[in-house]
Amino acid sequence: MTEGIHARLQLAWPGFRLAVDLDLPATGVTAIFGHSGSGKTSLLRCIAGLARAPGGLVRFQGESWQEGNHFVPTHRRPIGYVFQEASLFPHLSARGNLDFARRRADRGRPAIDLDQAVDLLGIRHLLDRLPAQLSGGERQRVAIARALLINPRLLLMDEPLAALDQARKGEILPYLENLRRELALPILYVSHSAEEVARLGDHLVAMAEGQVLASGPLGETLSRLDFPIKLGEDTGVVVEATITARDATWHLAEASFAGGALWLRDTGHALGERVRVRVLARDISLALSRHDDSSIVNVLPARVLEIAEDAAEGLALVRLAVGDTALVARLTRRSAHLLELAPGKAVWAQIKSVAVIQ
Amino acid sequence: MSGALLHWQAIWLTLKLAAVTTAVLLVLATPLAWWLARTSSRLKQPVAALCALPLVLPPTVLGFYLLVLMGPQGPVGQFTQWLGIGTLPFTFAGLVVASTIYSLPFALQPLQTAFEGLGERPLEVAATLRAGPWDRAVHVVLPLARNGILSAAVLAFAHTIGEFGVVLMIGGNIPGATQVLSVAIFNHVEAMEYIEAHWLAGGMVVFSFLVLLALYAFNQRGARIGVGTGGAGHD
Numbered sequence: 318m319t320e321g322i323h324a325r326l327q328l329a330w331p332g333f334r335l336a337v338d339l340d341l342p343a344t345g346v347t348a349i350f351g352h353s354g355s356g357k358t359s360l361l362r363c364i365a366g367l368a369r370a371p372g373g374l375v376r377f378q379g380e381s382w383q384e385g386n387h388f389v390p391t392h393r394r395p396i397g398y399v400f401q402e403a404s405l406f407p408h409l410s411a412r413g414n415l416d417f418a419r420r421r422a423d424r425g426r427p428a429i430d431l432d433q434a435v436d437l438l439g440i441r442h443l444l445d446r447l448p449a450q451l452s453g454g455e456r457q458r459v460a461i462a463r464a465l466l467i468n469p470r471l472l473l474m475d476e477p478l479a480a481l482d483q484a485r486k487g488e489i490l491p492y493l494e495n496l497r498r499e500l501a502l503p504i505l506y507v508s509h510s511a512e513e514v515a516r517l518g519d520h521l522v523a524m525a526e527g528q529v530l531a532s533g534p535l536g537e538t539l540s541r542l543d544f545p546i547k548l549g550e551d552t553g554v555v556v557e558a559t560i561t562a563r564d565a566t567w568h569l570a571e572a573s574f575a576g577g578a579l580w581l582r583d584t585g586h587a588l589g590e591r592v593r594v595r596v597l598a599r600d601i602s603l604a605l606s607r608h609d610d611s612s613i614v615n616v617l618p619a620r621v622l623e624i625a626e627d628a629a630e631g632l633a634l635v636r637l638a639v640g641d642t643a644l645v646a647r648l649t650r651r652s653a654h655l656l657e658l659a660p661g662k663a664v665w666a667q668i669k670s671v672a673v674i675q
Numbered sequence: 676m677s678g679a680l681l682h683w684q685a686i687w688l689t690l691k692l693a694a695v696t697t698a699v700l701l702v703l704a705t706p707l708a709w710w711l712a713r714t715s716s717r718l719k720q721p722v723a724a725l726c727a728l729p730l731v732l733p734p735t736v737l738g739f740y741l742l743v744l745m746g747p748q749g750p751v752g753q754f755t756q757w758l759g760i761g762t763l764p765f766t767f768a769g770l771v772v773a774s775t776i777y778s779l780p781f782a783l784q785p786l787q788t789a790f791e792g793l794g795e796r797p798l799e800v801a802a803t804l805r806a807g808p809w810d811r812a813v814h815v816v817l818p819l820a821r822n823g824i825l826s827a828a829v830l831a832f833a834h835t836i837g838e839f840g841v842v843l844m845i846g847g848n849i850p851g852a853t854q855v856l857s858v859a860i861f862n863h864v865e866a867m868e869y870i871e872a873h874w875l876a877g878g879m880v881v882f883s884f885l886v887l888l889a890l891y892a893f894n895q896r897g898a899r900i901g902v903g904t905g906g907a908g909h910d
Contacts, residue, residue, distance in 0.1 A: 367799050391802035392810075398803035404796055408818045417814070421805040467804050 576640010
């Protein structure tokens with residue numbers, strides 16, 4: 318994969334090991350997911366050149382950033398980096414921080430301009446303030462704009478929301494979704510939050526104890542029953558869909574995906590708009606025949622692909638095919654037994670709730 | 676020579692010595708403080724202790740050894756003679772060398788504290804914004820350590836002005852060449868000229884107070900915008 322990102326890195330510090338050999342796409346958002354201490358931040362720092370794994374290899378779109386004794390220092394790599402906590406220079410105003418990046422931006426390629434970055438992150442009214450006068454969320458938005466203004470070819474984000482409370486996260490996520498939608502900029506996004514990964518990721522890398530446990534397209538990887546990181550209540554899949562109909566009477570919108578359609582509460586999406594829908598495993602129940610006497614709106618014909626035990630005692634995970642799309646249901650083992658579920662069996666998937674996450 | 680002229684000569688010489696010493700110290704102590712703040716070398720503790728020696732040694736001890744080293748028989752003296760510039764004791768250059776060593780800890784300590792307070796993060800951030808090492812030093816480290824640098828300059832300047840023992844040992848008491856204020860005051864007191872001594876001594880008290888007042892006021896203002904002496908508040 319000459320066009321992608323290749324990283325082969327080994328680090329051994331007291332109490333910590335990193336050993337990865339990864340090929341990642343250099344398009345869209347690659348979510349690097351794992352609990353703290355899993356090595357995901359170290360991986361990102363090695364790709365940025367902020368940390369050095371002796372003997373490692375880092376290549377980006379055919380360019381060698383680290384190989385043998387060759388090591389391109391951070392300031393010569395075409396990256397932008399957003400740190401976990403806001404990292405604005407305290408002696409410069411928000412505008413001064415942005416100018417710091419603009420003066421050093423890569424002028425060899427078309428660049429995002431100040432107005433575009435400022436509008437994308439909604440920070441125009443903050444430009445003349447010092448970092449000390451900004452809230453945590455505002456500082457992080459300025460930091461993201463600053464990373465964009467350096468005109469990177471790869472944007473690295475290290476848990477940019479982790480230091481913020483839930484409300485501030487909700488304030489920034491839409492801006493991150495803007496980035497993903499509007500810029501053709503590959504992003505490596507480190508996170509330990511299943512919600513952020515589901516909302517932003519296109520490709521998913523799961524890490525634990527310094528190793529990569531799974532790497533693949535988000536939808537496919539999340540639907541794997543052997544997904545190595547136990548998500549518990551957060552287990553679920555992400556489905557890319559298109560709005561194909563709107564029902565004004567009941568205020569519903571139809572989102573079609575490969576193999577079916579779901580009715581969602583209409584939140585103002587236009588016809589033809591692409592949306593990302595998250596379906597949690599705990600919100601799917603299974604039936605052998607179709608019931609029309611329940612309150613559940615979405616009932617889809619499905620086929621059982623695979624059954625596995627959940628980490629929680631007494632529960633099972635069932636992977637289902639709805640057309641070409643995989644869903645995962647979480648039910649009691651007793652139900653799985655009573656319904657005589659087995660690979661190939663036709664069932665009705667009753668989906669209690671779906672969330673549009675984009 | 677009239678007494679007033681002698682006073683002005685001593686004042687001028689003192690200010691010149693303090694200014695030159697401060698300039699030399701900022702150039703030398705900044706990289707040294709940077710190294711001390713960031714190194715994990717085994718040499719760090721011995722070097723730090725060596726640099727702090729002038730704090731605890733009596734100035735006469737320091738002055739004595741400098742005199743021996745820089746004198747005609749000392750290694751430094753031999754070297755300067757070989758260079759063709761003679762020996763340093765009893766010259767202005769000798770005073771600068773001695774004051775630089777004597778005031779080193781006063782410049783070093785605030786610089787080192789400021790650099791240590793910076794932490795790794797602003798430098799990493801600057802590197803991800805394509806700033807190379809010199810760019811980082813000039814546009815990130817120096818502005819963030821601004822108050823530390825200012826403290827170092829003020830303390831070095833003020834401490835050099837107050838220097839007495841080392842100067843007496845190494846520079847003697849040559850009016851117009853090496854006779855600084857503190858030595859002039861000493862001469863007046865020796866000669867029972869208390870009025871003259873009062874003028875000079877009182878002037879130094881007022882001057883020192885004003886310098887320190889300015890320093891504290893400046894640090895206070897810096898702290899308000901989040902750039903403390905130690906570069907604190909960089910989050």
